[in-house]
Amino acid sequence: MKSYRKELWFNVPARREFINITYQVEECLRESRIKEGLALVNAMHITASVFINDDESGLHHDYDKWLEKLAPHEPISQYRHNRTGEDNGDAHLKSQVMGREVVVAITDGKLDFGTWEQIFYGEFDGRRRKRVLVKIIGE
Numbered sequence: 001m002k003s004y005r006k007e008l009w010f011n012v013p014a015r016r017e018f019i020n021i022t023y024q025v026e027e028c029l030r031e032s033r034i035k036e037g038l039a040l041v042n043a044m045h046i047t048a049s050v051f052i053n054d055d056e057s058g059l060h061h062d063y064d065k066w067l068e069k070l071a072p073h074e075p076i077s078q079y080r081h082n083r084t085g086e087d088n089g090d091a092h093l094k095s096q097v098m099g100r101e102v103v104v105a106i107t108d109g110k111l112d113f114g115t116w117e118q119i120f121y122g123e124f125d126g127r128r129r130k131r132v133l134v135k136i137i138g139e
């Protein structure tokens with residue numbers, strides 16, 4: 001069995017953003033030379049997410065509005081977590097809702113997606129360097 005590991009780095013200038021990372025994961029898959037197996041892609045931070053959905057700007061706007069309704073950033077005093085001196089209590093909750101990781105099947109050297117499926121990095125507490133892990137195993 002072959003095994004491949006890579007870290008993708010991001011430094012999002014805004015507090016929140018969704019970034020399509022499908023192409024970067026496909027690059028990893030090419031580098032790995034794995035044709036049949038599984039790819040795991042996970043955020044290495046507890047204030048970010050990796051998820052699969054449609055690359056449609058209206059949907060991303062809807063996610064952001066929905067997450068802000070569920071866990072508004074302000075007022076920061078509403079989160080007990082922020083008593084630690086941080087201001088990212090909302091980002092931890094948003095990360096939980098959107099999920100830490102995705103697993104994608106690899107078939108014939110390609111990510112075996114359903115129609116419209118794309119992989120996204122969800123940043124909820126940006127403006128600093130953060131990582132995503134890509135781990136691919138197979139033959």
Ligand code: ZN
Pocket residue numbers: 081086088089092
């Ligand atoms: Zn925190």
